[in-house]
Amino acid sequence: MVLQQNRKERGIVLSEQDIVLEQVQDELLAKRQERIIKQVAKELSLSIKQVRTTATLLDEGNTIPFIARYRKEMTGELDENQLRQIEERVVYLRNLEDRKVEVIRIIEEQGKLTKELQTSITNAVKLQEVEDLYRPYRQKRKTRASVAKERGLEPLAAWIWEQPKQGNVYEEGAKYINEELGVDSAEAAVQGAQDILAENMADDAAIRTWVRRYTLDHGMLVSEAKDAEAESVYENYYSYRELAKKMPPHRILAINRGEREGFLKVNLEVTPDSVYRYIAGQVIKGQSIVENLLRSIIEDAYKRLIAPSIEREVRAELTEKGENQAISIFSGNLRSLLLQPPVHGNVVLGVDPAYRTGCKLAVVDDTGKLLEVAVTYPTPPNNKKKEAAAKFHELINKYGIQLIVIGNGTASRETEQFVAEVIAETGKPELAYLIVNEAGASVYSASKLAQEEFPDLDVAERSAASIARRVQDPLAELVKIDPKAIGVGQYQHDVSQKHLEESLKAVVESAVNHVGVDVNTASSSLLSYVAGINATIAKNIVKYREENGKFENRKQLQKVPRLGAKTFEQCVGFMRIPGGQNPLDRTPIHPESYKVVDKLFQELNIELDKLGSKELSDLLTEQNPEELAVKLDVGVPTLRDILDSLQRPGRDPREELPLPIFRTDVLKIEDLVPGMELQGTVRNVIDFGAFVDIGIKSDGLVHISQLSGGFVKHPMDVVSVGDNVTVWVLNVDLKKGRVGLTMKKPNVAE
Missing domain, CATH: 3.30.420.140 (YqgF/RNase H-like domain)
Incomplete structure (x- = not known):
């Protein structure tokens, strides 16, 4: 149906045979989509219906803020984070499916595609699995194995691989001496065959998968100083080793930076005996005249080919783990900063x-x-x-x-x-x-x-x-700045800038739509983050406002150039018009629900001009949303949002947060003594704690162990940027200008 619909829209007439082909392609796409939806639902512990509906809404051009706010009945009230997870996984798996098709096509063109291989590729759930399966068929640069193949040594490699019980490997190798091809001895022939088999082992998908997992579970990340006498911030890592899988994300990024800046030498150490035993178990069938030779090949394959590439892959996986955490922290801190209460x-x-x-x-x-x-x-x-x-x-x-x-x-x-x-x-x-x-x-x-x-x-x-x-208005001002320039994270310059930019843009978009914007005062920077609005349309809104005066109602937005029906649907609920012609235009209620509001006011026998009054608020509080939803023929989640918006029209959700701490006098570090109680503002939250402004030159650090009397998995579970907190001085280092703080109230009895 998809391809047929596209063809119909373009006015293209196809033959009956082409139409049948399109139907087959549509069926394949539908099966692929269903397979992806089932997998995402399983991964995220969501219903198939929720994932399918969300994917469909996204494919139709709906934005995540719009879906989260105005399509709750359809998605089962999924929040923005869940919607973004679905979007991310669906995109990844669709790209994965495209890659599978491409890999299968390339291998088939080489005439090497078997049913078993095709099934393995089709059933792969990670891109790494597909690439492992494709590795033996990928075009390679010149290698020792490819040279050996050019010299006609593949039959000898096959003979060794069969693991004969009798014979002599060098006598067999002598049969392949050919000086014109560069094989001048039996030893050279056998060595060439060994190179071929070593590369085959290194390209084996099952072996690579096992070695990768083993390396990640048992590998020790070791860092050493390139110059032990050099002073740097990386001195803690001049002689350091830790089990790779247990390394916290910030430490991974710190060591990476030290290596990149030339202070550290870093490698991943793995005891190879277990690897040798595993590969031997996959390769060696029993006693043969080539058993010792195969063990030698296994050792060469691992040391020369497998270990270096697996180390790169594992370190890339560790780095990705560190980057994801750093981006998550930056995103969380940025959201807290953007949603600081306006003064x-x-x-x-x-x-x-x-x-x-x-x-x-x-x-x-x-x-x-x-x-x-x-x-x-x-x-x-x-x-x-x-x-x-x-x-x-x-x-x-x-x-x-x-x-x-x-x-x-x-x-x-x-x-x-x-x-x-x-x-x-x-x-x-x-x-x-x-x-x-x-x-x-x-x-x-x-x-x-x-x-x-x-x-x-x-x-x-x-x-x-x-x-x-x-x-x-922190939000209105901070959206004018590239989010990456707002320093509320850790190692933001060491992560994938594309991934960081995408994540931070989503955070700003979420914050802006959470608060809503006054369409008559918002800058084009602020408007550009409203759901469905791009930079061009944002500028057009401002230009229209300047040329025609203030917007009197939301419908006027449809007159803005390039702001079409779909964009209007996505953005209008997040646009506010205080003092406009329709009182509902200053609320988060979407115009598509205005008829529901009319029916509600008729049911309550009250006029719309009572909006914002205590009389209306008391009346709405008395209502039972479940019963009322049936009368009004509307979903319960939507009705709850409508009732909340009517009770607090024009509400700014940021105003419910405490204001920042205002000061009139200065505190010096010399004034501090252990046990002193202070009021502070959280400036940054990182993996190992939080930095708090207590009114001295440098922010004090509350280590993760000092955030609470109980176990704290991550500081963000306890504090956020902008929080006003009570802290006590733990220790003071006047020489370094550092202050240690605690949020655990000291025991006075002690």
Whole structure:
């Protein structure tokens, strides 16, 4: 049906024979799709119906945020993570099926395809299995075995492989002496035959699979210093060994980096005796005149051919494990950072600190509009504190500034000390300061987008404005920056950049659609992450808004160039129009459900203008969703979402989170003593703990063992970026400027 439908749409008329061929191809595609769906359902412990429905919805061009929010009945309420897992596995398995077809075709063209081989390839569930099976038939560069084959030594190799009980291998080898072909002795002939058999063993799929598994289970990853006298951050790995399969992901990536930077020599050590025994068990049939020769060939095959390639494959698998974990951590941290609660209603002074070039200042009003920029020099080497203080006081009084936001880059803590002194001088109890992560601000400042937003400002002034806006609406500001430039991960520069980019884009997309966007104020950067919207359509929305004024209702989006019916369906539920013609346009309720809402209000005998009132909220709370869903002829999950949206119209889910910690005075590392209780903000979560800003120059570390009194599998199970936490000082290293913290309350009795 697929091919026939495509042909019909293109107006192509085919012969009856071609139509029959298309029907056969369609049947094969359908069987392939069903096989993939069953496998994904089994892998992810989901029903076949859930996987089939999800795959169909994705194939129809629906986005994951849209499916997760507005197609819950169809998928059985799968969440975004489950939907992405299905998408990832379906894509992988479809590519795997395509590769199987290609491999079978190539082997068949060589005239070497057997039924058994075809079955093995067809039944493979991993790409590695297919490549192992294809390996003997792949075109190779010139090898010792290929040279031996060119010299006519395959029959001799076959004779040895038969493992004769009688005869002499060198007498047999003498039959193949041919100086024209380069075989000048019986020994050379036998050696050539050995090379052929060694390569055959190295190409055997079953042997490779077993050796790969054994190496991963028993291999020791060993690292040594290239120069033991060289100082580096990798000194812990100058003489290090650990069972490869037990290595934590961050350690794998650290050793990889040390090797790449030339400080470490790394290899995978495996005791070969078990490997020799296994291969011998597969190869040697019993006593023969060539038994010892075969054992020698096995040893050569493993050491020269199998071990080096398997080591590369296993290390690649370990690296992939490390990369996946690093990307997962970065993604989790990024989501937490993007969903930080906005600090509304404040005129903010943003400060981009520096030494020689001075602190750039930017004042923005409570909507993020830039009011004024300036530069002061309170830090070394200029130390113009008096002049700087005068400027700060002027701006504070002129604009009624309530919050000063300082970037955490160069000269941050010196600037913080200065700002704390200024706040004390003002005597204004409502004035406070906040340190924010400025990662990516310089990237944004030099971008084309920043130039368009602030054409009259220099790079540092734009950075100060971005820092100020980060607290007012973290999501709206951070989406302007390449996610990779926001430093909330570990080893993000050591992983597959393509995989990282795809994962981070999905995180930003998820966060944006979770919050929703005000279509009348959102930047094109923010709009481009809305489900179904690309960069071109996002710019068209902004352009339409500028030319025609504010959107009054969601239907007007259909007038935006290139925003077609499918895109409208995908995006409209995530677009908000506060104060628009239809009160429902400021809620997450999709227009396709507006008729359901109308029936609901009729059932409740209340008017739509009561939206947001306590009267409506109380009435909705009393309803039984299961019973009401039957009356309204709607799915229960959809109705629950509708009821929740009606009770809290215009709700920003981020506002339910605690605000960041505002400070008015500076804490120095010298002030800290073990046991001191402090309030801090989690800045980064990594495999072995969390870094917490407690108001000193460097963030303190809460090791994973100090996060909770119970067992902690991973720090992300306990804390997230942006969390406000209570910590106690464990230890202080003044020389290195390091502070150890604990989240386990000390036992006072002790």
